Amino acid sequence: MNKKNDQTSSTELKIFEAAREVFQAKGLEGARMQEIADRAEINKSLLHYYYRSKDKLFEKVYQLSIIRVIPQIVSLLNQDLPLEDKLRNFIDKYLEIIIANPDIPLFILHELNKNPTRLKTFMLNEIGKKITPFLEQLREESRKGNTVDLPAEQILVNIMSMIIFPFIGRPVFQTIFEMDDAAFEQFIYERKKTLPDFIVQSVMK
Amino acid sequence: MNKKNDQTSSTELKIFEAAREVFQAKGLEGARMQEIADRAEINKSLLHYYYRSKDKLFEKVYQLSIIRVIPQIVSLLNQDLPLEDKLRNFIDKYLEIIIANPDIPLFILHELNKNPTRLKTFMLNEIGKKITPFLEQLREESRKGNTVDLPAEQILVNIMSMIIFPFIGRPVFQTIFEMDDAAFEQFIYERKKTLPDFIVQSVMK
DNA sequence: GTCTATATAACGATAGAC
DNA sequence: GTCTATCGTTATATAGAC
Numbered sequence: 001m002n003k004k005n006d007q008t009s010s011t012e013l014k015i016f017e018a019a020r021e022v023f024q025a026k027g028l029e030g031a032r033m034q035e036i037a038d039r040a041e042i043n044k045s046l047l048h049y050y051y052r053s054k055d056k057l058f059e060k061v062y063q064l065s066i067i068r069v070i071p072q073i074v075s076l077l078n079q080d081l082p083l084e085d086k087l088r089n090f091i092d093k094y095l096e097i098i099i100a101n102p103d104i105p106l107f108i109l110h111e112l113n114k115n116p117t118r119l120k121t122f123m124l125n126e127i128g129k130k131i132t133p134f135l136e137q138l139r140e141e142s143r144k145g146n147t148v149d150l151p152a153e154q155i156l157v158n159i160m161s162m163i164i165f166p167f168i169g170r171p172v173f174q175t176i177f178e179m180d181d182a183a184f185e186q187f188i189y190e191r192k193k194t195l196p197d198f199i200v201q202s203v204m205k
Numbered sequence: 206m207n208k209k210n211d212q213t214s215s216t217e218l219k220i221f222e223a224a225r226e227v228f229q230a231k232g233l234e235g236a237r238m239q240e241i242a243d244r245a246e247i248n249k250s251l252l253h254y255y256y257r258s259k260d261k262l263f264e265k266v267y268q269l270s271i272i273r274v275i276p277q278i279v280s281l282l283n284q285d286l287p288l289e290d291k292l293r294n295f296i297d298k299y300l301e302i303i304i305a306n307p308d309i310p311l312f313i314l315h316e317l318n319k320n321p322t323r324l325k326t327f328m329l330n331e332i333g334k335k336i337t338p339f340l341e342q343l344r345e346e347s348r349k350g351n352t353v354d355l356p357a358e359q360i361l362v363n364i365m366s367m368i369i370f371p372f373i374g375r376p377v378f379q380t381i382f383e384m385d386d387a388a389f390e391q392f393i394y395e396r397k398k399t400l401p402d403f404i405v406q407s408v409m410k
Numbered sequence: 411g412t413c414t415a416t417a418t419a420a421c422g423a424t425a426g427a428c
Numbered sequence: 429g430t431c432t433a434t435c436g437t438t439a440t441a442t443a444g445a446c
Binding site: 214216247248250251254255 | 429430431432
């Protein structure tokens with residue numbers, strides 16, 4: 001579409017980055033245009049000059065947050081690998097992506113829950129249709145008796161839950177286990193080492 | 206404290222129930238006092254008559270949402286049962302509680318993430334201190350070689366992830382698996398039957 | 411492109427009649 | 429207790445100078 005206009009100005013980028021941080025921390029309704037402007041160190045009216053409205057700015061941030069992360073993850077399931085190797089690789093890389101973007105899961109899911117049809121087509125095409133080969137691989141291995149006897153969807157949900165949820169539940173876990181930030185980081189580091197084994201042992205026979 | 210004043214008026218209850226629904230669906234900042242009033246079928250100014258301010262109303266809703274659910278769950282871990290029985294019972298009852306209150310996990314965690322110190326004391330006393338016996342039980346069984354070789358905290362996080370996350374990620378899962386509401390309900394029903402076995406087999410040797 | 415100043419709208423909150 | 433009418437504040441958005 002816009003081939004020539006990829007020299008997005010540095011102001012525009014600074015605004016976008018600031019908006020990403022504020023929206024991810026506070027959500028659409030909790031975010032303030034003034035706070036975004038302050039963090040970007042620009043005048044508030046420049047927000048409107050570049051993005052017209054809060055909703056439009058949010059939409060860009062939201063879509064890019066998803067588009068930058070989802071395809072990366074889905075592609076991990078479409079490599080030509082034996083199930084166990086694929087699982088280990090998937091878990092490892094997925095964790096790395098979340099560690100680099102720990103606020104994104106809750107951000108995406110909170111906004112999606114307020115409006116469940118948002119991005120429906122995107123998700124169906126970019127995730128739904130692209131994971132069917134992996135689900136088929138799971139079913140194939142199940143027929144061969146190589147995995148636990150469970151529908152492929154349940155297995156995938158179990159795996160994704162254990163990867164993602166610790167980051168969403170972080171404030172709870174950190175409090176009840178009395179971990180400071182460093183301890184939580186250590187907890188995640190430990191998880192990165194142990195989770196692949198745990199999942200492989202749980203899923204494969 | 207207030208022993209006599211437990212004849213909370215029906216208007217007050219209608220407001221509270223409406224507020225619970227709206228806050229859980231939209232969050233603190235996304236909720237509108239007008240929408241709460243509409244849903245409760247009362248005049249907007251009555252909200253202030255009974256609860257003074259939006260923040261105070263929210264605080265009541267938020268605390269009661271948590272207090273009604275957390276102690277129930279924690280107590281399941283403090284029964285005098287062998288590990289396997291306790292796990293099966295915990296998973297089954299926890300799922301039932303969430304099925305009855307599917308919006309609560311995301312609601313709690315979204316607000317907690319915006320303000321991580323909120324309810325810290327409550328969580329530490331009502332969860333943190335009360336789960337240490339269970340963690341100890343896990344460690345004891347681990348020493349005996351009856352469980353997978355993993356820190357107790359990691360095991361508990363794995364279990365809670367698989368119980369809770371499907372509800373938080375519902376819009377995603379429903380879309381990518383092309384499930385309508387009935388199909389998702391069926392998916393959860395299936396999960397209730399299969400998850401205890403899956404977790405027991407994963408955790409215990 | 412960037413700023414100051416200001417318009418406009420939304421929302422929470424209050425006053426006061428009944 | 430419940431209503432109508434209205435206030436005061438805050439936040440988004442725009443106008444216009446530079």
